[in-house]
Amino acid sequence: MLSSLAWDWSIDGWIILTGILCAVSASLLGNFLVLRRMSMLGDAISHAVLPGLVAAFFISHNPQSLTMFVGAALVGALTALFTDWIRKAGQVDEGASIGVVFTSLFALGLLMIHWVADRVDLDPNCVLFGSIEMTPFDQLTILGAEVPKTVVVLSVVSLLNCGFIVVFYKELKISSFDPASATAGGFNATLIHYVHMILVAVTAVAAFESVGSILVVAMFIVPPAAAYLLTDRLAYMIILSVLLASVSAVLGHIGAISVPGWFGFRSTTTAGMMALSAGLVFFLAAMFSPKHGYVVKVWQRRLLNWQILSDDLVALLYRIQAGDRVIAPRIRELAKLLLSDTYSLWLVSNWLRWKGQVIIETGHLRLTEDGVSKARKLVRSHRLWEQYLAAFASLDTERIHDKAEQLEHFTNRELRDQLASATDLPDVDPHGSLIPPEEE
Amino acid sequence: MSLMANWSWNVQNPEADWLAWLYDYNSRLVIIGAILLGGAAGTIGCFTLLRKRALLGDAISHATLPGIAIAFILANHFGFSGKSPVWLLLGATLAGLLGIAAILAIRKLTRLKEDAALGIVLSVFFGLGVALLGIVQQIEGGNAAGLESYIYGKTAAMSRFDVQLIGVVGLLGIAGCILFFKEAKLLCFDEAFAASRGLPTTWLDVGLMALVVSVTIVGLQAVGLILIIALLVIPAAAARFWTDQLASMSCIAAFIGAASGGIGAIISATFAQMPSGPTIVLVCTLLFLLSMTWGAKRGIAIRAIRRQRFNRSISRQHLLRAVYELGETTTGLSAANAELGGGFSQDLPRQSVSFDEVLRKRSWTKHQLSRVARWAQRQELIELIGDEIRLTKRGMLKAKEITRQHRLWELYLITHAEVATTRVDRDADAIEHVLEPEVIAELEQLLQGTPGELPDSPHLLEVVSADVTDTTVNERGS
Numbered sequence: 001m002l003s004s005l006a007w008d009w010s011i012d013g014w015i016i017l018t019g020i021l022c023a024v025s026a027s028l029l030g031n032f033l034v035l036r037r038m039s040m041l042g043d044a045i046s047h048a049v050l051p052g053l054v055a056a057f058f059i060s061h062n063p064q065s066l067t068m069f070v071g072a073a074l075v076g077a078l079t080a081l082f083t084d085w086i087r088k089a090g091q092v093d094e095g096a097s098i099g100v101v102f103t104s105l106f107a108l109g110l111l112m113i114h115w116v117a118d119r120v121d122l123d124p125n126c127v128l129f130g131s132i133e134m135t136p137f138d139q140l141t142i143l144g145a146e147v148p149k150t151v152v153v154l155s156v157v158s159l160l161n162c163g164f165i166v167v168f169y170k171e172l173k174i175s176s177f178d179p180a181s182a183t184a185g186g187f188n189a190t191l192i193h194y195v196h197m198i199l200v201a202v203t204a205v206a207a208f209e210s211v212g213s214i215l216v217v218a219m220f221i222v223p224p225a226a227a228y229l230l231t232d233r234l235a236y237m238i239i240l241s242v243l244l245a246s247v248s249a250v251l252g253h254i255g256a257i258s259v260p261g262w263f264g265f266r267s268t269t270t271a272g273m274m275a276l277s278a279g280l281v282f283f284l285a286a287m288f289s290p291k292h293g294y295v296v297k298v299w300q301r302r303l304l305n306w307q308i309l310s311d312d313l314v315a316l317l318y319r320i321q322a323g324d325r326v327i328a329p330r331i332r333e334l335a336k337l338l339l340s341d342t343y344s345l346w347l348v349s350n351w352l353r354w355k356g357q358v359i360i361e362t363g364h365l366r367l368t369e370d371g372v373s374k375a376r377k378l379v380r381s382h383r384l385w386e387q388y389l390a391a392f393a394s395l396d397t398e399r400i401h402d403k404a405e406q407l408e409h410f411t412n413r414e415l416r417d418q419l420a421s422a423t424d425l426p427d428v429d430p431h432g433s434l435i436p437p438e439e440e
Numbered sequence: 441m442s443l444m445a446n447w448s449w450n451v452q453n454p455e456a457d458w459l460a461w462l463y464d465y466n467s468r469l470v471i472i473g474a475i476l477l478g479g480a481a482g483t484i485g486c487f488t489l490l491r492k493r494a495l496l497g498d499a500i501s502h503a504t505l506p507g508i509a510i511a512f513i514l515a516n517h518f519g520f521s522g523k524s525p526v527w528l529l530l531g532a533t534l535a536g537l538l539g540i541a542a543i544l545a546i547r548k549l550t551r552l553k554e555d556a557a558l559g560i561v562l563s564v565f566f567g568l569g570v571a572l573l574g575i576v577q578q579i580e581g582g583n584a585a586g587l588e589s590y591i592y593g594k595t596a597a598m599s600r601f602d603v604q605l606i607g608v609v610g611l612l613g614i615a616g617c618i619l620f621f622k623e624a625k626l627l628c629f630d631e632a633f634a635a636s637r638g639l640p641t642t643w644l645d646v647g648l649m650a651l652v653v654s655v656t657i658v659g660l661q662a663v664g665l666i667l668i669i670a671l672l673v674i675p676a677a678a679a680r681f682w683t684d685q686l687a688s689m690s691c692i693a694a695f696i697g698a699a700s701g702g703i704g705a706i707i708s709a710t711f712a713q714m715p716s717g718p719t720i721v722l723v724c725t726l727l728f729l730l731s732m733t734w735g736a737k738r739g740i741a742i743r744a745i746r747r748q749r750f751n752r753s754i755s756r757q758h759l760l761r762a763v764y765e766l767g768e769t770t771t772g773l774s775a776a777n778a779e780l781g782g783g784f785s786q787d788l789p790r791q792s793v794s795f796d797e798v799l800r801k802r803s804w805t806k807h808q809l810s811r812v813a814r815w816a817q818r819q820e821l822i823e824l825i826g827d828e829i830r831l832t833k834r835g836m837l838k839a840k841e842i843t844r845q846h847r848l849w850e851l852y853l854i855t856h857a858e859v860a861t862t863r864v865d866r867d868a869d870a871i872e873h874v875l876e877p878e879v880i881a882e883l884e885q886l887l888q889g890t891p892g893e894l895p896d897s898p899h900l901l902e903v904v905s906a907d908v909t910d911t912t913v914n915e916r917g918s
Contacts (some may be wrong), residue, residue, distance in 0.1 A: 039559035040495050089740055090732045092677050096494035099673030107721035114715050218563030225556045260575055268574030275567020286550050294549045
């Protein structure tokens, strides 16, 4: 299979570089689209530049002329402007006003493509999906080196976007997190908004030839969204989004060449695979982000549950051994008492055995010396809390048990001492049970 | 022009072009399909619009692409005809539902908001679809399978099956909306209340989204996956300008959708250079712009006219009161005036004041005043005699009423809101125009006044007359 992976650095290298530049320039701006909850405006602008593109293309007959960028910037600004106008003057919900504007402009664009089709060679497929595979063949000579045109254009756009973020970092930050204070802060938030939107349009145009005007949306939104799940700091988020975007671009190209081969096909569109691998990166971030990942959160909750179950088990065994409860300390019976399933309890008791706090003899659990000392602390915490709650929070005697049951797991030596001294070093809890001493 | 050449109708007849669609079976089919689709999308779009989910259709329609491609690949692999729309639509539906599930999961499990969830699902699914299309093209016959028609739409090539499908799904969707109208209404306007009433809001939401998915999918072939969004959003947004009632809004949206479908399809059948999908959308946009300006409830022009009318009536009322109060302070100034006002009882104040006096009382420019005076004159509230403004009989009654409202409010502010006497004039100025009769009655009761009687002004009225340049104060106590 790998033999079909025909890799040629002079071609694939350029494709990957184009993809990376495309992804980086888009995701730089995308951070602020995601943070300002305007992702769909990014989508709208990348659809809506179509009429601008066609008009400019018709005038200049050159997909990389400055006219293209001017046309796109104009339409981009107009999209933002129309959306704003319909939302404010017509009192229409923001989503709907975006929907009205971009579908109309897109329809206009399709109509224009149809009109100029016999005079201008502009394939709508090319505009929508791009043809990154073709980019290495259209080269410019810069400083004696043959460089694809797209790479040059995208580098310039990347630098432009980078410059925009560096120069207006503070303003962008404030207007992303606190738009009201941005207005109060005295700088022109509206102006920054429109510059941002114009840059979005320019980036969409620069990228349309390589990843297409729709797939550039993936680069605008997905890597920043993934970065947003990985960090809470704006600067890190921007850097991370750029890294993730580059990774998706590389993965995308490798995937486009190799994945279809597994099913016996030739390579497929790199742009599509780039969007897909960005999605994959996002999925991984959403699942395994150390702070906000879903799997991580579930796992942490599960660990905490086991921790608490092990505490409860030790305390229960202590009470059984002290003769407070008469029951055979077998896993099945214990599980029923602790309202847990046998599997979790089996897992927890083996963990405790591994830590040397419990021994299991012929299916019966027994605390070791270590276990007894741990249990004594837990039971002491529990009964001290009961005493404290009864004395100071004036809770009913029936209700203090549940509260103490929760609090005992988060009580350390220091807190226990404070509780004891606050309740005048009691010997028994409100139920009349003996409060065990800290040390035997 | 190739389309025209295909028509059996006599092309030499110049009028034929305009009515050709009437006689051509295929054109009629397309027009009926477009009307049905527009109507159904308009109705359902209303609910998503009010639910603030207008762009959900955007995400769903993009998300269907991989489903279409996979369905084609699988159908081909197992030896079915990949071109059969049944398989493709089934794939599209499954992918659309998966897209919705992904949107809901992202919103629920991560801290990202709705917009990012839509954007991620839209672009990643579409990316997968594009990648799969790259593979489809390598399958024998994949190039000619017309999968691209799902992206751009091929309205002109709509088949009988497509129209039937649109008809059935559209009618089912509309029936669903009517059947669950009350529940859907509650869901749109007050979700928390709906939940507290014991309605299964989650299932209603899912049902609504399923309707969006089904309309999107049957519309894919008609106008393409990007332009179907337009039919889901634009008619509903346009209908919002005409009414505040959900029921009439959905009817209007259905009408606008159907109208743009019909008109667009007819235009496209008549002019070869107008492809149907974009034409339908642009007709829809045109209707939206018309609604936005002229909509009876929220249209921009209507609102502007209403505001202007209100402003004019306020200015008129200000003028009337100014004239009345000026007359009040300088009763019987000239014999000529008394003579002119012969028709009125003697205790009425002087009825005629000069422009200059009014100018000094209100902060109007000469130009503004003459404009206001003209409006008032047109309504026969005042007469203009040279430089003098004189209240007509109607004007006098009206002026008295306004002044009364003004003073009642002033008195109310002084006695009950403890506002300083010197400030009440300005405060009352703003509210006197919008006092309802019930409020006036209540004020009278509060202040123990007799209905119809005009109380004296609680503060000093400035006396200005044409020949007294410096302002003197005439105290009028009660």
